[in-house]
Amino acid sequence: EIVLTQSPGTLSLSPGERATLSCRASQSVSSSYLAWYQQKPGQAPRLLIYGASSRATGIPDRFSGSGSGTDFTLTISRLEPEDVAVYYCQQYGSSPTFGQGTKVEIK
Amino acid sequence: QVTLKESGPVLVKPTETLTLTCTVSGFSLSNARMGVSWIRQPPGKALEWLAHIFSNDEKSYSTSLKSRLTISKDTSKSQVVLTMTNMDPVDTATYYCARKPRADAFDIWGQGSMVTVSS
Numbered sequence: 001e002i003v004l005t006q007s008p009g010t011l012s013l014s015p016g017e018r019a020t021l022s023c024r025a026s027q028s029v030s031s032s033y034l035a036w037y038q039q040k041p042g043q044a045p046r047l048l049i050y051g052a053s054s055r056a057t058g059i060p061d062r063f064s065g066s067g068s069g070t071d072f073t074l075t076i077s078r079l080e081p082e083d084v085a086v087y088y089c090q091q092y093g094s095s096p097t098f099g100q101g102t103k104v105e106i107k
Numbered sequence: 108q109v110t111l112k113e114s115g116p117v118l119v120k121p122t123e124t125l126t127l128t129c130t131v132s133g134f135s136l137s138n139a140r141m142g143v144s145w146i147r148q149p150p151g152k153a154l155e156w157l158a159h160i161f162s163n164d165e166k167s168y169s170t171s172l173k174s175r176l177t178i179s180k181d182t183s184k185s186q187v188v189l190t191m192t193n194m195d196p197v198d199t200a201t202y203y204c205a206r207k208p209r210a211d212a213f214d215i216w217g218q219g220s221m222v223t224v225s226s
Contacts, residue, residue: 001170035212037154044203044219045154050212088154092212094167096144098154 002027002091004099012105019076021102023089028069033092036065036074039101040085048087049074081106109133111143111204113220119194120226127220129187129204136182137162140208143187145178147200148219155200159207160187196224 003026013019023034032052037045047056049065052072062077076083084106089099115127127145134141142161148154158168158178168176177190187204201221205213 031210033210033212037213044216045213046216047212047214050214056212056214090154090212092207095170096156096159096213098156100153 001095002029002093002097004089004091004097006087006089006099006102008102009100010103010105012107013079014107015079015081017079019079019083019104021074021076021087021089021104023067023072023074023099025070025072025091029072029091030093032068034065034067034072035090035092036063037088037090038083038085039088045088050092076104079104079106109206109215111206111215111217113202113204113217115202115220115222117221118223118225121195121224123194125189125191125194125198125222127189127191127202127204127222129189129217131185131187131204131206134206136180136185136187139163142207142209143180144205144207144213145187145189146203146205146213147198148203149197149200152200154203157191157202158189161209194224198222199224 007022034052036049039045053065086101144159145157160178175192180187201219203219204217206215
């Protein structure tokens, strides 16, 4: 099983700042089968990024993904108040696993 | 418009079997590319993938829960069913179903179904 470790646990930033979220895999993620999801309080997760760097339909371009192998990053270029959420990375190979999440807060 | 909706009991007793149904619309379970997964989330905790079924009836399960899970589908009813045996209070969680095209991420999620395990 591929274990995903996300850091930091919580990120507290001001509106307009850049948010950088990290996801590290215990072994290489094949074919960049790495996704990022956003989960707001009381809501289901929403797909943001797939294939490590492709934005899902309707996702604003301030969200971007990068990385390969075992190290991946989600970047929010300019933080908006509506971006307050928990963000999960996931590898979606044959036996999918999720990271433990990074909580993004507004200062 | 693609939607998925979970249904099932809100409360189950320890040792009972949980049966959850995911009813899909806007796509067909017979579409060769399409599959549906079940995922759960205990209160305040992270997401955990449970099981998956593809259109050709190919199935996969979480290694840690495989002995307790069964996933099946009824294409004519557009439904995917998950059963989990021997429920325990630690299984208290919101259970989600999500669409997963082959070789792709979970692109559409249901609203979730909260299940509490208590006597």
